[in-house]
Amino acid sequence: MDHYKITTDETLRETIRHGNSSYPFAYYPENLWQFDFHRIDWHWHRELEFLIVADGAALCLAGTDRIELQEGCGILINSGILHRFEAQCDIFTPNIVFSPTLLAPEKSLIYEKYIRPVIKSSVPYQIFDPHTSWQNHVLQLLSQIFALQESQQNNELCTIQLLFQMWDILLKHLSLDCDSKNLPHLDYRQARLQTMMQYIHDHYMEPITLGMIAASASISKSGALHIFQSGIGISPVAYLIQYRLAQAAELLCTTQKTVFSVAEETGFTSSGYFCRTFRQHYSMSPNEYRQKRA
Numbered sequence: 405m406d407h408y409k410i411t412t413d414e415t416l417r418e419t420i421r422h423g424n425s426s427y428p429f430a431y432y433p434e435n436l437w438q439f440d441f442h443r444i445d446w447h448w449h450r451e452l453e454f455l456i457v458a459d460g461a462a463l464c465l466a467g468t469d470r471i472e473l474q475e476g477c478g479i480l481i482n483s484g485i486l487h488r489f490e491a492q493c494d495i496f497t498p499n500i501v502f503s504p505t506l507l508a509p510e511k512s513l514i515y516e517k518y519i520r521p522v523i524k525s526s527v528p529y530q531i532f533d534p535h536t537s538w539q540n541h542v543l544q545l546l547s548q549i550f551a552l553q554e555s556q557q558n559n560e561l562c563t564i565q566l567l568f569q570m571w572d573i574l575l576k577h578l579s580l581d582c583d584s585k586n587l588p589h590l591d592y593r594q595a596r597l598q599t600m601m602q603y604i605h606d607h608y609m610e611p612i613t614l615g616m617i618a619a620s621a622s623i624s625k626s627g628a629l630h631i632f633q634s635g636i637g638i639s640p641v642a643y644l645i646q647y648r649l650a651q652a653a654e655l656l657c658t659t660q661k662t663v664f665s666v667a668e669e670t671g672f673t674s675s676g677y678f679c680r681t682f683r684q685h686y687s688m689s690p691n692e693y694r695q696k697r698a
Contacts, residue, residue, distance in 0.1 A: 428503035431553035436491035460495030
């Protein structure tokens with residue numbers, strides 16, 4: 405089975421280009437299970453993302469929430485929102501990612517009056533449940549957009565027509581009241597979270613303390629705990645351990661280094677502690693994991 409991974413820059417912004425400058429739209433008929441460690445890890449992008457769980461169930465972490473998406477449900481991830489998708493089994497999740505400027509140029513009347521209110525609102529995401537009439541209508545339009553991409557070339561005009569229909573529904577039903585006092589706070593919190601996560605990515609091989617993680621974002625230890633807990637639901641140290649384990653798993657699959665060397669290179673204080681922690685996380689030993697992924 406092929407495995408895929410997401411690539412991000414130092415701010416966790418996704419680096420792949422979705423579409424191109426003349427048509428900033430991309431369709432991805434993805435299976436979450438095929439990604440490394442069965443997840444599309446933390447990232448954000450300026451583009452909007454619409455995803456449907458065609459079969460199975462997925463876990464989405466968006467903004468400050470954990471969302472379980474059951475089969476038939478969908479979600480919109482708004483522009484600039486840090487998010488992550490996880491799968492517990494084989495699961496098909498077709499999705500589209502496109503720039504808001506596909507619908508109208510920035511500073512145009514259409515953009516300022518109809519597009520900007522959504523992407524600049526305090527709505528980090530919107531779930532689409534087939535049991536709610538207007539949300540089911542959005543899901544039907546999304547399914548039509550997906551079908552177009554799979555069955556018809558020269559589909560750009562029809563795709564945009566369907567996107568506008570969907571956008572009209574969103575404008576009528578989303579709560580777009582914008583509390584300008586809260587938005588900078590949300591941006592500040594996400595920026596600090598990204599800063600601390602990137603510090604962990606850069607220094608996970610070294611001895612790291614909670615104080616050092618907090619200092620990287622110029623905040624207190626209690627502030628770091630609060631931002632991590634509200635942002636991704638775990639503590640900074642727990643995220644550090646998870647990241648070390650992910651890097652260790654990658655080394656086990658791509659190198660012939662000993663378990664001792666892998667543990668040492670990924671910041672664990674001893675191979676014994678590494679093996680115990682690895683088994684708790686992956687339900688198998690490092691050597692078993694290596695053999696299974698060989």
